Amino acid sequence: MKLWTQDDEDAAVPSSPKPRKIVFVNSSASLVPAPGYLAYSAAKAAQRSLADTLRMEVMRYSGPKSTYTVQCIFAHNFITPTFLQEQKTKPELTKRIEGTSGELHELEKQFPYAAKIAPEIVANVASGDYAVCDGSVKDLRKRIDFYEEITIFAWPSCGGVIVLERPCPADFDFLGLDRLDPPKKRHATRQEEDDFAQRLLLLGGKWWDSPARHSLFTQPDHLQDEDEMAALPEPTARENAWVGVAWPSSGGLVVAEWPTMMYPGGRMDDVVPDDVSRLFLCMTMDEKAAVLMDRLEGKWWTGVEDYEGKAFIGSWGNHRGEVGGLQQTWPNEGASQNPGSEALPGQRVLSSRESNFDVGKYC
Incomplete structure (x- = not known):
């Protein structure tokens, strides 16, 4: 933020404001906590609060030189090496609540891999929504x-x-x-x-x-x-x-x-x-x-x-x-x-x- 605001001070007024975005990749656990995610949900809730507060803070910096935007992505489960590792110790109750019971081939039918969800998140940033919840993370530009x-x-x-x-x-x-x-x-x-x-x-x-x-x-x-x-x-x-x-x-x-x-x-x-x-x-x-x-x-x-x-x-x-x-x-x-x-x-x-x-x- 400091680098951006300093850059704005020295820059000439452009024909259109320069877009400046900060994007937090959060989790649906910060919105709907579940048993087994005590530490994780609390940390993600804190990140959500940080994003909400920062969003209000940056409004005063928007002007003819730059527009400041803070967005937060609330993604659900997707398959990564870390996700597969935590599956080994995750309580059965947690799995039942979030629908992650079953073998890998069964999970692949319900949850995407990170390689698929990442471009969708990037594409959704262009939509301008400040909060994107699971289910709305779609690539709104794909041909x-x-x-x-x-x-x-x-x-x-x-x-x-x-x-x-x-x-x-x-x-x-x-x-x-x-x-x-x-x-x-x-x-x-x-x-x-x-x-x-x-x-x-x-x-x-x-x-x-x-x-x-x-x-x-x-x-x-x-x-x-x-x-x-x-x-x-x-x-x-x-x-x-x-x-x-x-x-x-x-x-x-x-x-x-x-x-x-x-x-x-x-x-x-x-x-x-x-x-x-x-x-x-x-x-x-x-x-x-x-x-x-x-x-x-x-x-x-x-x-x-x-x-x-x-x-x-x-x-x-x-x-x-x-x-x-x-x-x-x-x-x-x-x-x-x-x-x-x-x-x-x-x-x-x-x-x-x-x-x-x-x-x-x-x-």
């Missing part, structure tokens, strides 16, 4: 996930997250993504990300109110919390539907829909024909359209304005949330001041002229 199945994400500036599960090669081309080296993170500006989000909707992407709701209804059955599931609204018809979309070169769009979810935690996976996997082989939109029409009972529509199905295809501009409000996933400080059209590595910016239809007309 693609290769865990078990390929998943593409878009983060519209109005909130929520748009998700496309199991894309085929033709979908990558439609989105302007390099299949072999796609970008790891979302666009730096809201305008670019909104453009990408609209294209993802045109492929049948689902618009979830929040990353947490998406995770709750798509994660494998053995990871679902029954009490939490019961407390939340059931998936809507649009959230539950499997949707496949293609934009053939002859014009219009082809949409196939089935009232189920094609996810590990889905409720009626057998409803969709088995040969849906043929879609993953489609290299062009014409091939995808043929598979949707011939094998998955797809229907041809002249355009988005003509579409009357369950997908979120035409929802841009009028969607306010499926079961509640959309959770904001962009930093509080507002949009970037550089809304240029430069693409990220592995991604190129597409104009409407590069497709056989006018994206702007539909969105």
Whole structure:
């Protein structure tokens, strides 16, 4: 702090304040203590108090030269060598309360390794929240996930997250993504990300109110919390539907829909024909359209304005949330001041002229 404040005294006023952050990696034990964590919970509670007090202290240093922020991450258990060592002496009552009973292969189904949780914590720092509790430590910038199945994400500036599960090669081309080296993170500006989000909707992407709701209804059955599931609204018809979309070169769009979810935690996976996997082989939109029409009972529509199905295809501009409000996933400080059209590595910016239809007309 002293070094920062001294630097501010000698520095000229910049065009925008320099962000200065102090981040404490705390523990959920400081919020909900459990038997067996007497010394640990007390120490973490003291750290939480330190962060809360320091947050108020630094407010007086924020100004035209710098903005000071103190954030605290309240993470739950994650697997590290220290965690595995403490498991050997941890009281059985503590294990039962926090759900850490069982062998390592069972724990791996419930808790992430440090290598996975660390980047999520770093990404969450960008959200600007001063307190991040377990369950909300999500990477709110990731573009693609290769865990078990390929998943593409878009983060519209109005909130929520748009998700496309199991894309085929033709979908990558439609989105302007390099299949072999796609970008790891979302666009730096809201305008670019909104453009990408609209294209993802045109492929049948689902618009979830929040990353947490998406995770709750798509994660494998053995990871679902029954009490939490019961407390939340059931998936809507649009959230539950499997949707496949293609934009053939002859014009219009082809949409196939089935009232189920094609996810590990889905409720009626057998409803969709088995040969849906043929879609993953489609290299062009014409091939995808043929598979949707011939094998998955797809229907041809002249355009988005003509579409009357369950997908979120035409929802841009009028969607306010499926079961509640959309959770904001962009930093509080507002949009970037550089809304240029430069693409990220592995991604190129597409104009409407590069497709056989006018994206702007539909969105």
